[in-house]
Amino acid sequence: MGESFNRIWFQVNQFFSRLNNTQRIIFAGIAVVFLAATILTLVLTSSPPFEPLFSDLSPKDAGEIIDRLREQNIDYQLENGGRTVMVPSGRVYDLRVEFARDGLPESGTVGYELFDRQELGITEFQQQITYKRAIEGELVKTIRSIEGVENANVMIVIPKERLFEKDQKVPTASVQLQLRRKARPTDMTIEAIGHLVANSVEGLEPENITITDTRGRILSSNSNPDDNMAMSSDQLAFSRRVEHDLEQKALAVLEKRVGAGNATVQVNASLNWSQVEKTIHDVDPDRTVTISEETSEQTQPGDPNAGSGGSSSSNTVTNYETSKSIQRIVEGVGNIDRISVAVMVNNKPDVKTDSDGNTETSFLPRDAQEMQQLEQLVKMAVGFDNNRSDQFSIVNMQFDPSVEEDLEVMPWWGDPMDIIEKVVIGIALLMGIFLVRSILTSAKTRGDEIQSQIQQILEEEKDKDVKAMKSAEHNHALTGGEQEDDEVIMSDEFFKTAQKRNLQYEQVQHYVRQHPDVATRLIKVWLMEDEEY
Structure with a gap:
């Protein structure tokens, strides 16, 4: 066990010894980030959601x-x-x-479950009330499933049947919606809720349904479809679109100056839905054109007995046409007849800092010159025209901050803790990639250097052997034959040893080329052993 631990510890020390200072700092940073991410994850997951x-x-x-x-x-x-x-x-x-x-909660919304516990001996009135409650409960369940609706309350009034039709009253209903924060139902959603309720109750028409929210605003339009003055749904949607477009143009100009959320604009546009067709005949009396000309001549011979000569007559008829042009113009529908614009601008914030460094924010009214400039900008943005009798009003007053607090929701970017966790993980991954890349690059460079050093050492050893062989041959030539036999024996042994060493050199060179990483680690171990001794 101790030997294994020492081997692991030796490998760890060997790993850190190959790192430079920059790599060690990066590695330490990754360790700290990983530790912080682990602690953060444990804290977030320790308590169940x-x-x-x-x-x-x-x-x-x-x-x-x-x-x-x-x-x-x-x-x-x-x-x-x-x-x-x-x-x-x-x-x-x-x-x-x-x-x-166990029947909890008892105050929960119930529908047709009311008939599951029907009792004997109930009156017809109680049965009608139970039936009405069941329908209301089922409608509430259905409306709750609509996107943007948190809760709903449905009340239906079913009148008693009368003997005469003229005395019969029509059913009515009211729906109160509790919307989710900052949820604004579309006209299509309101219309769908109205038709949903109307088709669930016999004899109930959509125009007899009133839909409101918890703030007391009427969301439904109980217009009579038989009324000639009523707009169609397409015309109403187009009018809302025109008004919304003008409001956005005005807000885009205002918020550049007063900041987002410090101005509100409401536009009421009256559109002309009359389709006009005009035919214009333009006649120019000064310009005439000959369209036809007719000439007739008549000759009558004279009486020879009377001694008189003959007679002749000529008649010319010319028809003229005056120059004229005919224009047929069909004017489009949906033109703006008049607009009314209401603008409310928040007071200007004034931040003061005392001697202790504490800040205090107060709101001051805007001056008249600034309000006039804002008025001109908004008028130009919405296309204000005095000739159409357009109306415009701009007011500067302090906004109520409690309204924004009630509408405060989670921001679009989500939970901040999730963002922090993702950022920490991303930083750790980037630092890890950078460290691994740096280590690989450094190892490759050091491996190339060590391989070059080994190659140089082997070449030097080989040169030494060659020089030694040449020196031996030279000495043998100088000493002559007295020691010829001994020298020959020594020379043969020397050449065999040299050839063997050359073969070993070549094998070592081949191994270093094939396994440079192993050779690098082996040389480092030798160097560390030399330092210990």
């Missing part, structure tokens, strides 16, 4: 559900003023099944 178990609960149902959760030692959270109970996401579905088996 909570999801809504029930929402829009009455205080009684919320209290009973909380008591049951406490008995089972289940963590919970309260939101939305105690009307929403949050539990760990892994326990949501089994808790819902368990509470539904």
